[in-house]
Amino acid sequence: MPEMANIAWLLQNLKPEFGPFVAQVTQSLRVDLQTYNWESLTANLLNEAKRLKVSKPSIQYVKNWKKNKPTAIFCKYCKLRGHTDNNCAFLHPEKAPKG
Numbered sequence: 001m002p003e004m005a006n007i008a009w010l011l012q013n014l015k016p017e018f019g020p021f022v023a024q025v026t027q028s029l030r031v032d033l034q035t036y037n038w039e040s041l042t043a044n045l046l047n048e049a050k051r052l053k054v055s056k057p058s059i060q061y062v063k064n065w066k067k068n069k070p071t072a073i074f075c076k077y078c079k080l081r082g083h084t085d086n087n088c089a090f091l092h093p094e095k096a097p098k099g
Ligand SMILES: [Zn+2]
Pocket: 075, 076, 077, 078, 079, 080, 083, 084, 085, 087, 088, 089, 090, 091
């Protein structure tokens, strides 16, 4: 189920600020894998980000994911999803997100 891989990947890459949300989602998915799909997960995540008053970069991070589903873009350089080789932090260290 590729959707699950995307969700697992996003959860792993979230900042510690989202810890409580990640724990809750992980718990729900353990009970029922159909609890979330990409759209509902990112929508929930955005609401939670606002509620938790996480930092602006974190909110932007979530918004980017909401816009760009990982399957949609793929980096030819590092083989990771979620960005293209034009924005690859490995290929272009100067473009790596700060903080
Ligand atoms: Zn890359």
